[in-house]
Amino acid sequence: MNTLGSPLPLPSAPLALESLWMPFTHNRLFKKNPRIVVAGEGMHYTTQDGRQILDGLSGLWCCNAGHRHPLIVEAVKQQLDQLDYAPPFQTQHDRAFELATALAKIAPDGLDHVFFTNSGSEAVDTALKIALAYHRARGDASRFRLIGRARGYHGVGFGGISVGGMVANRKAFASAMLPGVDHLPHTHDLSQMAFSRGMPTWGGHLAEELEKLVQLHDASTIAAVIVEPMQGSAGVIVPPLGYLERLREICTRHGILLIFDEVITGFGRLGNFFAAERFGVTPDIITFAKGVNSGMVPLGGAIVRREIHEAFMTGPEHLVEFFHGYTYSGHPLACAAGLAALKVYADEGLLARARALEPVLEDLIHSLRDEPNVIDVRNLGLAAAVELAPRAGEVSKRAMEIFHYCFDHGAMVRYVGDIIAIGPALIATESELEQIVALIRAGIRRVA
Numbered sequence: 001m002n003t004l005g006s007p008l009p010l011p012s013a014p015l016a017l018e019s020l021w022m023p024f025t026h027n028r029l030f031k032k033n034p035r036i037v038v039a040g041e042g043m044h045y046t047t048q049d050g051r052q053i054l055d056g057l058s059g060l061w062c063c064n065a066g067h068r069h070p071l072i073v074e075a076v077k078q079q080l081d082q083l084d085y086a087p088p089f090q091t092q093h094d095r096a097f098e099l100a101t102a103l104a105k106i107a108p109d110g111l112d113h114v115f116f117t118n119s120g121s122e123a124v125d126t127a128l129k130i131a132l133a134y135h136r137a138r139g140d141a142s143r144f145r146l147i148g149r150a151r152g153y154h155g156v157g158f159g160g161i162s163v164g165g166m167v168a169n170r171k172a173f174a175s176a177m178l179p180g181v182d183h184l185p186h187t188h189d190l191s192q193m194a195f196s197r198g199m200p201t202w203g204g205h206l207a208e209e210l211e212k213l214v215q216l217h218d219a220s221t222i223a224a225v226i227v228e229p230m231q232g233s234a235g236v237i238v239p240p241l242g243y244l245e246r247l248r249e250i251c252t253r254h255g256i257l258l259i260f261d262e263v264i265t266g267f268g269r270l271g272n273f274f275a276a277e278r279f280g281v282t283p284d285i286i287t288f289a290k291g292v293n294s295g296m297v298p299l300g301g302a303i304v305r306r307e308i309h310e311a312f313m314t315g316p317e318h319l320v321e322f323f324h325g326y327t328y329s330g331h332p333l334a335c336a337a338g339l340a341a342l343k344v345y346a347d348e349g350l351l352a353r354a355r356a357l358e359p360v361l362e363d364l365i366h367s368l369r370d371e372p373n374v375i376d377v378r379n380l381g382l383a384a385a386v387e388l389a390p391r392a393g394e395v396s397k398r399a400m401e402i403f404h405y406c407f408d409h410g411a412m413v414r415y416v417g418d419i420i421a422i423g424p425a426l427i428a429t430e431s432e433l434e435q436i437v438a439l440i441r442a443g444i445r446r447v448a
């Protein structure tokens, strides 16, 4: 039995693996040596063969309160007993209003209207559409350009991959990118910032590249700039000191909306509800997902400045103001989980806990700097990464083998390219952080 009182599943017959086409996975290799999880609780998964795996990644940067937090589970169960579903178009259920109100309260001042989606990808596409439609509603339809950043990850919708900057996610769809998109350079330069603890001191000036794009295209054609305040999926690329402030100044000066994609950085990952608060920089739109309900039920959304929302609220009242939405925008189960998760984060002091654990994780992860093939170690909040030199002709294989080693020996980490990334839940103990880093160290030593 686990602490929630339900029996652990019995080992089942071998699974049929063929029909499932797994996302972002090397399907053929995976199916030769599958990693199958059947249960989760707190900081651990149980595998199909009964092993405990320490989760170093909060699911996929989402289970910030740990797996199956009892209060969130209970809230979802209660919601299911009361209301399964109600259409969000021209009708609405109470939980969606309650969660929007709760999110508006914790969002930075002035951002107080929430549009729900089911995922981070949809949150991004929604935010981009809001930005374009906002300028149009104000009679400024010439602002059609969107600016993203190299190595940015904004999900997998056509909007998200267009403003995103991860080549592998874009190249097969090059013909279908949104028009009028440009990119800032990324801020990751190991010759200047390797082994930075927290925010690198070099690189703030790179925000001036936005000024160059404004000069090239003219501000009157640019609708919005979208960045992750800290790039998570590209392998924990921490913003240089002063960088986000400068982006904000340039956007404000030119009437360009600034969107922070906080799908990873929100809900305690950097020690605050939003990274905007940690960095002291307020965007015009925040996109969120993942940690909003500790990954329990798919949910995402965009939180917008009051003036943006107001710009839509004109014209005859019987007309729809924004032709956009999803069948499951703000699903009752997702919202119930969100309300419970926000309460858990607050009542259990999890944001303070993340702040207290940050220096512990920083020391632990930087203790890897002299291990073989390590070319960078970086961290912020409860996110950290170790970058390895790629093997000649085998990019990403070294990190993949370390990932396999860690899983086989009891810890879940993430690899992207030749980077090992971790993002433990806010409930982690110091000893669990030590165990995760010890396994990464052993993996780095074992994998030549």
Ligand SMILES: Cc1ncc(COP(=O)(O)O)c(C=O)c1O
Pocket (backbone or CB within 6 Å): 118, 119, 120, 121, 122, 124, 153, 154, 155, 156, 228, 232, 233, 261, 262, 263, 264, 289, 290, 300
């Ligand atoms: C910053 C950012 N935006 C968007 C997404 C996409 O979210 P989803 O996978 O829920 O569509 C992610 C996912 O990791 C992300 O990190």
